Amino acid sequence: MSLRVLGVDPGLTRCGLGVVDVAGDRRATMVDVGVVGTSADQPLDARLLVVANAIDDWLDRHHPDVVAVERVFAQQNVSTVMGVAQVSGIVIAAAARRGIPVALHTPSEVKAAVTGSGRANKEAVTKLVTKILRLQEAPRPADAADALALAITHAWRAGSGAAVATSGPGTAALTPAQKAWAEAEARARRGR
Amino acid sequence: MSLRVLGVDPGLTRCGLGVVDVAGDRRATMVDVGVVGTSADQPLDARLLVVANAIDDWLDRHHPDVVAVERVFAQQNVSTVMGVAQVSGIVIAAAARRGIPVALHTPSEVKAAVTGSGRANKEAVTKLVTKILRLQEAPRPADAADALALAITHAWRAGSGAAVATSGPGTAALTPAQKAWAEAEARARRGR
Numbered sequence A, B: 001m002s003l004r005v006l007g008v009d010p011g012l013t014r015c016g017l018g019v020v021d022v023a024g025d026r027r028a029t030m031v032d033v034g035v036v037g038t039s040a041d042q043p044l045d046a047r048l049l050v051v052a053n054a055i056d057d058w059l060d061r062h063h064p065d066v067v068a069v070e071r072v073f074a075q076q077n078v079s080t081v082m083g084v085a086q087v088s089g090i091v092i093a094a095a096a097r098r099g100i101p102v103a104l105h106t107p108s109e110v111k112a113a114v115t116g117s118g119r120a121n122k123e124a125v126t127k128l129v130t131k132i133l134r135l136q137e138a139p140r141p142a143d144a145a146d147a148l149a150l151a152i153t154h155a156w157r158a159g160s161g162a163a164v165a166t167s168g169p170g171t172a173a174l175t176p177a178q179k180a181w182a183e184a185e186a187r188a189r190r191g192r
Helices: A044-062 A079-097 A107-115 A122-132 A142-159 A176-191 B044-062 B078-098 B107-115 B124-131 B144-157 B178-189
Strands: A001-010 A012-023 A029-039 A067-069 A101-105 B003-008 B012-024 B030-036 B068-069 B100-105
Touching: A001 A044, A001 B044, A001 B107, A012 A142, A029 A044, A029 A142, A044 B078, A044 B100, A067 A079, A067 A142, A067 B068, A067 B078, A079 B003, A079 B044, A079 B078, A101 A107, A101 A142, A101 B044, A101 B178, A107 A142, A122 B012, A122 B178, A142 B124, A176 B107, A176 B124, B003 B044, B012 B144, B030 B044, B030 B124, B068 B078, B068 B144, B068 B178, B078 B100, B100 B107, B107 B124
Parallel strands: A001 A067, A067 A101, B003 B068, B068 B100
Antiparallel strands: A001 A012, A012 A029, B003 B012, B012 B030
């Protein structure tokens, strides 16, 4: 039984989307990856509509079990944070409309889950996403790799019971088996 | 010929909604007003879905010609700004999906349009909205009055060619007639 996760790195200029199937043994396989881009020359409503339509399309085509979205902080870059938050609102509402649970993960949680360090740079994240998913080429741009990293992070953290869910059951309780799994996973990560 | 404007004061705890018909002679009539509230106890996705469904409902019931949304700044209250931005993204995308133009107005533009002063307090805005719309009672809470004020502001500024549209035609050009109208309107406002 595998978990299908749609990871979304929200953004107005570039919104990264990545779908990953993660098996019970933690093995992760890429299903789809892409980036929706809009130009700052377009009016805001046209830009948000392009992203909203893309999200709807990805949800309807891939039927994820859960949507993992990067958690946005108001402390981030002020010039882009509003667009990021607007897109994240659209993504979360689109998933909720379909009854799909949504989980938020911070960038440092994603870096830690994928690379073992919460301070890893984008290049390290891309490199490990490529390795984890056994891809021939690194996903580009970084937003695409980030979306895949979010999806992997969610599946791995959900397995270890550490996910920060905004909804739904299945992520709050931590069974002894999940604890053991989390510890094994942490050891495997250190061994990479 | 009148212009029907849906004003939205975006928010996660309280989202104000107000529909106003504004005639060619600037006379404004309230069509509907309300507030959608969600509790901080609910998960974020459930809250955003409640607001998204309400927006869809208001758009489908009232068929506004334009949607006026309060412009959000990242400099505002950090603890609430993310929810406000997420809701504004949902509102703008919902309008765009229906081909309805969206315009953004800052709080000070709204205060200036309705009260004549960009620094008016909430009480003054509510008082003048009540007067402009010839209501028996003041709309409560303030978010409801703010939504009506946004709708009035948009219609009046659109008439005067000063609207900040994110989309669509009809607000960019300023004809001599519109100039005269804007001047007359400014005089009338000073006279209140």
